[in-house]
Amino acid sequence: MLAIQLAITGLQTGALYALTAVGFSLIFGSTRIFHFAHGATFVIAAYFFYAAFGAGWGLIPGILASALGAVAFGLVLDRLVYVPIQRHEGSFFTVFVASFGVGIAVQNVIGMIFGRGFVTVNTSLSRSVELVPGVYVSPLAWIAIACAAVFLAALQFFMRRTHTGMALRALSDNPELVRTFGLNPRRIQAAAFAIGSVIVVPAAIITSATTGLNPAIGHHVMLISLAATIVGGIGSISGTMLAGVLLGLAESLALLVVDSQWTEAVTFGILFAFIIIRPSGLLGRAAAH
């Protein structure tokens, strides 16, 4: 029973990891911007929902506020930080440092506004119910898994069947060629940030009710996003989703064989194993040299 319980728990965790990581993967895959502030997007989305829901706005307005906050942050960051840097120098390291700095600044601003302690959205949906003897699942677990499935399908459809989606894929391959075809790379980059930011919203909202929030939670989000992106294959949306679920499952099922303090080590063990054995990741394209 413990194995079944841990598998279900791992699926829930994995679904949240997948939803968190796929936004980063989309942005990095399309624009090659190491968007470290993706963790900050998660924090903003979560705290906007927490504030709106706590103020009695209700679920839907809360979700809308969260999505609006996340998208606005992504677009403003792209326009005011990344684009100017790329225009003048565009070095990978400069962009990374700027993004890291923004992440720290957001953490502190959120701390100033909401306090630096722990907050959570109280809902009965986070309370587990006993499905069969010894196996407990909360309604939010099903919601997390359903969200991951729906968002993956929607994102895959978007990337393959819409002009913007195809442009995003083209941007990751050859920005100059995109320009030759009369498309505006800056506008496509903005679309990547908008979609990458909004897709983090379900995970942020569910996390606010399950594990709770503190302003520093973005660092953990970023670590998981990075690990899932590399394990899944850089630029591969499906790979990142799959890797997120794999990491969540591994983290949970590892408890069957190792003590709980080693579960994070298992996550990063998988990461290192992929870097050494299969650097292109689960579904990534092998790099030609």
Place this chain on the structure above:
Amino acid sequence: MTKTFKQAAAAATLACLALPALAADHTIGALFPLSGPNAVYGDVFMAGSDLAVEHINADGMLSGPMSIAYEDSQGLPQPAVVGMTKLVNVTGVPYTLSAFTGVSKAISTLGQRNQVVAVNGGGVGPDLAALGEYFWNVIPLVNLEVRAVVPYLTEEMGLQKMVLVYIDDPFGQAIEGELEAAFEGTEGELVGKFSVPVTAQQFSGVAAQVRSAQPDVVYIASYGAQQIQIVKQLRDNGVDAQIVSYSGYITPDALALPETEGMILTGQAVDYESDDPVTSRFVTDFKAKYDRDPTAYNVNYYNATLLYGLLAAALEAEGKEVTGENLLAKRLEMKTFDLVGGTVSFQDNGTLLSPIEVKQAKGGATETLTTVNVGE
């Protein structure tokens, strides 16, 4: 004449410049978590120490104004050592406030080597009693809390089977050792131990393990946001056993959590109703300044800061320099101090002894169940 005037003017200028040195500024250091998941403690600690500085300056206790140079430890050893190095070598403080077991252990060698007093009012790891003569504790350590709560759980509440969920750091490991020792010779037993990494935030898997161990009681030994996340996720994942924790859990955030309701908690006993002038002034002014009741952490850092004021004032009265070495000598000489909670004295190991309260969380506050005198 002109030359004499110039010499006199120069001498007068020098004298004027030298005058402030007679009324020396007093700066002490503090290594508190001001960012990261433990930052909530920084606010709590500063509320106590800042009020003490206000009182010391308002009373003109010292020859010059006193202030605190805060450094952000993040509750982690490595940033704390950087902060302590700065306080010792750049700011040049003779006395610093510390918090958290890992942080205190990390900075204690710097304090000992440079003869800078470090006073802990927040960390409760039992090892903190053995960090040298320059490391003092104004808080009873967690070994006393464990020794108070285990008999209460097993004898008064009839809860025999305990599972421990503890953070994988010196503090958590110390609690593990203390609990194992506390259960020896009792009918109770530790049926499971699950350590969690310092940075972990997902505990649903641990909750499944705890549930399968079928304990009567679960002891949570962590701190900051993590301990609250553990409690919430245990409850969310179907763990209905009694949950117990130590004084570090008693923070406004934790008490506000609905899942905290009914938890058994321990902490030092402080008589806030005492009519001694130090306690009544502290309680009155704290409520006026912060619009809430003080907690033990507020008291501890008020006391730790006030202790500096008392020692430094005594040294200045004797015309001695306020150095770490002299502060230590003066503490050993004075023996007793009028602090919040009454007249206190230090044990030989530099730690204050205090009765321990066993409390229960009710309606966002705590209610005392019993007070235990646990001697060393």
